[in-house]
Each structure stands twice: as C-alpha cells, then as structure tokens.
Amino acid sequence: MTIDHKRLLAEIEEEVRRKRESGDLPPHLERELDIVFARYAPVRALDGDFDQVLTRAEQATFIDVLAPTASSRPVIPHVKRVLRKSVVWIFRYVAQQASGFNEAIARAVRLLGTRVDALEEATGTRSIAPLVAGDGTATMPDAEHWLPVLVDALRDVQGRVLHVECGSGELVRALVNKGVDAYGVHAEGAPADAELDIRIDGVMEHLGKVPAGALAGIVLSGCVDRFPKAALLRLADQAVARLAPGGVLAVVGTDPVAWERDRSPVEVDLGAGRPLHAATWAHLLVERGLHAPAVHDGPRRRPADVPDGLGEWGARIDTLLFPPASFGVVASRPR
C-alpha cells in the first residue's frame, strides 16, 4: 500500500485555492485565524524562503485593534469590553497609520525581490547555481588511480580529514580503514553509507560551517571540474583557511584538455565552469601560503581502437595525443 504524497499535497493545495476563490473561506476569517497560527510559529522558522517570509510580513501588516476580552473570572470580560469600546477609536487611528506604513514597506520589498529575480535571470546567476551546487554524479576522475595516492598522502595526519564531493565515500572508507578520522560531504542525491560520516551538503556551505584551522586534511574533487572561476578562487580561499598548521590539501581534477575533448562543443561553450590546469592550482595554493605542492600526473587514457606497436615514435606520438586525463596537486600548510 503506497501513497503519492506529492499528489495528495497538490490536491490539498488546489482545494485551498478553490476555497479562497469561491469565497467559501472569507478573507477576514482566514486572516484572523492565520494570525492565531503566526503567534505559535515565529517568522524565523521560514528563513531561507524569501517568498514565504515576505508573505508572512504582508500578513503581519494588519494590526488587530480588537483585543481579546475572554477571562476565566466572571466580571472581567465585561470590564474588558467596556475598556475596549472606549479606547478602540484611538487604537484604530494609530493602527491605520502603522498598517499603511507597513504595507508600503512590504510592497517595496516585494518589488525589490522581483527586480533581484530579473537580475538573476539576466546575469544567468540562477541557472549557474545548480551547477555550482553539484549534480551528485561527478566525483573524482581516475578514482582507482588516485585513491592509493591520496591515502598515502593523508595516512599520517593528526585530526579530521574532509573529502569534498566524496560521492559514495570510497576515499573516506579507504582512509577510515587506515585509521584516519575522515568524513565527507556531497551534494544532494549521493548514496548515503550509514557506516561512514557523510553529510549531504553544498561545498561552500559546508566549509562555511567549519572553524578556521580545524581540519588536518582536505581533498577537493568533483566541484573543481565544474565551478566557475570566481567560485574556484573562493573555494581555494575557504579550503586553505580551514586547514590546520601542518595540514595537507589535495586537489584532484580533470585536465582541461581532456575535459574539453570529452565534452560536446555546446557544453564546452556554454558550461558555467571548467577545470583549471594543475599548474594553476599549484600557483593558487602557493599564493595562499602553502608549501610548494607536489604535482602528480594521472594515468594516460589511450583509446582502445588506436593501434599499438609503433615503437618509440609511436609512444612519443601517444604522449602528445593522449595526455593524462587527470592530475593531483598535494600541498601542506606550514606549521
């Protein structure tokens, strides 16, 4: 017995919409009851949802001048009603002005929101966002080759090691098996392994939650092939800042030539981001105060249908035609 929960929720939403349109639920009654609800759910509960916060602000512009008069004692409600009746005209006068001001502010913020939406559309920021967040698939090129290299580079660190965009956690598992205190983060949609500490989170979001100098090791992969240039520079800043003295930072990326070769022209031309060269990563890390990194070439990927056996010259031609498809850059922070 299963349920289409999304469909059920949509049906309820449609029912609510129909009720409002038909006048079955009078607006004044709904507003009065929604204010009762709002008293038990502070607006900060909606943080992160701009439209909902604004809707709540718009609802809150209404000031109810009729204070409740109920009381458990017999005479008090009557006294309260008399008092309310005698002063309500003053409150109404003040409330009208306050409500007018609040409405104007809420309207202005709504217009500002619309303009920000338009700006995001025009600059493409919104369409880039999902690419920056990660699509949950690309993790590490040539993983089989890099796993032992990374385990070797990180096995002796003292403290926690983070693998950014860890996929299903192969590197985290390999490190944990070697006694390293490793955990990983990955974008939404990654398979969760209950035995490992793997968080579903955005790269930048997660690094923002880690104190400066807290990590003994960081491995960056996946996102380094996909982020736009500005985001990659920020990623380098954030990662270096979170590294403890003596900590190790490793970047495993796709070589830009191989990256272009393996993609369609449309994707290459219109993609939001692209990988940097190994030398560029080395430059960025040294620029941010790390020791001169070791740069490792990944394996060469010679297509199976290219004939072999052309001797020394053939090997040289292979080197030119089929450069390593990935690289690893490993640097440490001075103690």
Next chain:
Amino acid sequence: MKIAYVVPRYGLEVLGGAEYGARMLAERLVSMLGWEVEIITTCALDAGTWADHYPAAEVDINGVRVRRFSSEAGRHPAFEGYSRTVLPQPAEADDETCRRWIELQGPVCPDVIDAARHGDADLVVFYPYLYYPTVHGVPAVGRRAVMHPAAHDEPPLRLPIFRDVFAAAQGLVFQTYGERRLAESLFAIGDRAQIVMGLGVEEGDGDPAAAAGAFGLDDRPYLLCLGRVDDGKGVGMLARYFAEYKARRPGPLALVFAGPVVQRPPDHPDIVVAGPVDEAVKWGALRGCTGLVNPSYFEAFSIVLMEAWTAGVPVLVNGHCLATREHCERSGGGLWFEGFAEFEAAVDRLAGDAEVRARLAAAGAEYVEGNFRWPVIIERYERFLTACALRVRRNAD
C-alpha cells in the same frame, strides 16, 4: 566501554523530553550492548523549579547506575523577569549576562560538573544543551564530551555562550536533519563528528474501545493531541482551529487532548481535555483515533509521531516546525498546515477518506520501521560512540 550521561534530572517519573530520551538510550546501551552506563544528575524532578526531590544518593534504575547530587540553586524567582530583558535580543547578551541567565534558570549543581570531570568514563554524554550542567560540563570534560543538543529554534539558542558549548563538544548527536541544519547555521561545528539519529519506539498494548470509553466518546471519531496541554505547544491554536472547523463542518468529529494540563483550552462541546493518561489508554487512543495532531512549533523530535505511525494512524503537524515537518516529508506519512485553510482541507481528508488515512499511516509505519526501531538506533549509536572514544584515546596517546 563506559559511558556517563549528564542530565539535569533523571528518573522513572520523568516522561517525555530530553531526559526521557537519555534514559531510553542509557538503558539500551546496558541491555543491548552490555556497556557500563552511569547517570550523573541532580536530585530534581520538576523542571519548573529544579527543587531537590530525590535523595542525594546512588541508585540503580533498570541496570543503570544513577548518581544524584544536591543543587546549590534551582529556578530563581527572578528568572522569568530576567529572561524578558535578555531574550528579546539574545545575540547581544554579553558573557556575564549569559552566565547569570544560565544560573537563574538552574539547576546550579557544581557537584555534577566535578563528578563528570573526575569520573573514569570513556565518554561523557550531555543532554540537552540548555542547562547549567551542559554549559559548564562540556568544557570541563574536554574531548570526552558528546552532546545531544535537543535544540529547537528558540531565543536562548542564540545566546553567545552556547557557541563555546557547541564548539567544545567532540561529537554531536542530532534528532533530525532540521536540528542539525539549525545548529550548523548558528555554530561553526561542521568538522565535528555528527550523527542524526532520533529515538526508537516500541509498541504498547491498549484497546481503542476502552480509550474511547475513557474519553466518553464511544463510537465518535476523534483527532488526538498527545502531550503537555500547554499554549506554548500550540494547543490554544489547535482548539481555536478545531472550534472553527466544527462551526463550518458540523458532525460527530471530536478532538481529544491527552496529557498533563498546564493551560486548559476554552470549553467546547466537541473538545475533550482528558488530562494525563496511562500507557494502555494512550496506545488505545492512538489505535482508535482518526489521526494524531501535533500543533507545536517547538519540537526537537516528537516521538508521538513515531508512536502514531506504529499504531497505524496518520499525523497532522505544524508546517513551520522543522522536526515534525521533516518527518512528514521524509516518510510521506503525514500532512501539515501553515494556516486555517490548509488545516481545514487536511482534516477534511483525514476525516473523510479512509483510504488516504490508511496509505499515509502505512508510509509512516515504513519510515519508523527503517529508522526508529531500537536495534537500528543502537547499532548506529554504538558505531558513533566507539569512533568518538577512539578519537579520545588517539588524542591521549
């Protein structure tokens, strides 16, 4: 493995809340894993006063060694007034103000801190974040500290003093992903070992007909709101919504509030305020109700949802509560409301469509089965605590 729990109160009489969760876990670490577990706590029973109730002594409760210490101070009469000056802008409070607020809140029990600091437990587990024992205890035990914050979005969580408390804990155990998101949005704890776990639930006995009889409802259908009857739990709002619902939809449907009454909702012919009920009536009511309603915004986990799904009924929750909405979204076993219009439409569905009710309940039951049965919980908890203890040992070497 030896684990010490530090909680502000502990006992069989403490039902619900973080301390109940601590007892559930402690007892199962003993019975299911054979670990040595002790509780370091005060003599308090009443969380409103923290007055000493139990003798300051050592007792055994269901295989768990409980050490109780007398408090120097409980809840101070000036606490509420001081809160009114501090909590409107909690983030602005300086260290002295925060410390005073914590002391006025109580229970002030330095002996608990000493016992935790000098004990030989491999890990010291604090539960929940809000009180003196955790605020002073977590920094005192250093890397042995693991915390179950049981946090929800409330002003005290924004007091700056809690930054140091959260940062000092080596490991953090959250009840929901929403709680973790909330904590991570306020404190730089991303690198800390973490687990999202919740609590387990075990089905109890109870006859629906007997429960309906106890409520004086016989064959009438009813919605059930289980837990403290308190305006802060959204009970007043639910009573108001239900009264309006009945004015617009006359019929046999009733609403039952079952739990200790702090603030009684206004009288209404279709609303029953049953007061505290025993386990048999609770489980009978859960099996016999049309659906469980939890209108509270302030929930860190809400075990009653798991109990409702275990009993085979759907749930309706406050759409702005991180924890309960997350359970409904992840399970597909419940509905939520963010205003009267949604409440009315959801109750219409629950009360009027038996198939929807059954399907929601089945989805909820599956969610509980996969995530909130004790063997599942304890297996994950064991792995997490073992890794934390290993970290402490490595650090000591």
